[in-house]
Amino acid sequence: MVKLIVGFALFISLSAQAATWRITYPRPMSESDKRSIYPVKLLALALEQTGVQYSLMPSERIMLQNKALKRLMDSRDVNVVWSVTDKQREQQLLPIRIPIYKGLIGWRLLLIRDDMPARFKYVQKLEHLIKLIPVQGRDWPDTKVLQANGFNVTSDNSYGNLFNILRQAQGDFFPRSVVEIWDEIDNPAYNTDLMVENEIAIRYPEAMYFFVNKKSRPLANLLEKGLEKAIENGTFEQLFVHTFQDKLDRAKMSSRHIFELENSFLPTATPLERKELWYQPEEASAEN
Template sequence: MIKSLAVFALLVTFSAQAATWRITYPRPMSDSDKRSIYPVKLLALALEQTGVQYSLMPSERIMLQNKALKRLMDSRDVNVVWSVTDKQREQQLLPIRIPIYKGLIGWRLLLIRDDMPARFKYVQKLEHLIKLIPVQGRDWPDTKVLQANGFNVTVDNAYGNLFNLLRRAQGDFFPRSLVEVWDEIDNPAYNSDLMVEKEIAIRYPAAMYFFVNKKSRPLANLLEKGIEKAIADGSFEQLFVHTFQAKLDRANMPNRHVFELENSFLPTATPLERKELWYHPNEQKQGQ
């Protein structure tokens, strides 16, 4: 009897170890869309840290962010999505409250038409910038942030269309985060007639999290455990530096005029007190 119980226990243990966590994330908008590369690498790092067996794959179909979030709420097609947090999003989904970009998503450079730089030289105060029109995604939390700070925002559902709005002068600038802007301006699919404005930046507190379905607490715990272990052993920072340091250097932040915006949509549970989770441009270069 004792021997049989021991064998059963070993089988249960082996079965648990052999179980595979199947992680499905939204498929990128196109082959030239590089925005998924870093989040997927971080997901893989977190899962490796836990020692579980896993498969990590994109959804069968391309989904705009709003559709991906709805699918996640319905437990269909995807079981993890990364997105900028706000109060509504945290009511609908379960966040892993570690800002995967260390807050870089709230540090914004301005994509403008290449015939516009002279106009931006006259922008010396926030009230000057507010007179210009940004373009943004219709359902992006950043859109609400800009509107709450007094901007008249031109919106569209499709990411690729936003660049066209700017080219057609239906907006004056497209604020893009430090993690996105250089891939976009180097991409022939997006960069025609556009440039990165050289003297201005916008900053507001913002966090992009991994989100899972409200009922997926075990998955949330697994990912949180893995990311925290990666933070503790330095591998999170190594991935961050490897991915973004050259982009931060290229942004030349110390020589930019940074306009600070308020973000009243930031949930109170945002871990602002954990300084190691956030990018600080005035401190020594990350990883040195």
């Protein structure tokens, strides 16, 4: 009888190890949308660190971010979404509190029309920049951050249409993170009549996390375990540097005039004290 119980327990253990974790994430908005490449690679890295069997697939349908988050809340279509965190999202969903971009999502360069550089030469103080109109996604936490800092924001639900809004002079600049802007400006689908402004940057504390459904604690624990292991053994940093060092070099942040903004929407549980989770910048000129 004892042998039977031990054998059954071993069978259950082996079956659990052999089970496949099926991870579904939001499908990119288009074939030219490269924003999913790094998060998917990081997801795969985290899962590989745990030794589990897994499948990693995009959702069948394209979903705007707000819809993807609602689907995640309802346990439909997706079971992992990456998103900038704020207090509301952490109340509705379960965050894995490891910033996947090491805070660079809050380092913003300005996408502008190519006939506008001269106008930005006169921006010497934050009060000058606030007089210009930024473009942002309607349901993005960044929109609330900009508004709380005094900006009058033009917004739209469609990611692709934001470039058109800027191009049509319905806004003056489109703040994009240093990890996103170079893929966008190099992409013919987005870059017509646009350029990256050369002298200004905006920076505020911000984290993008992997989120899962509130009831998906085992998946959250699995991803957290894998990410922590990748941080410990250096593979997280290797992927990060391989993906973003060229973009950081291209941004030349140390030579830019950086305007620091407040982010009152950042949850108090954000692990700001864990220095290894955040990119450490070189000295740069900053203005509050």
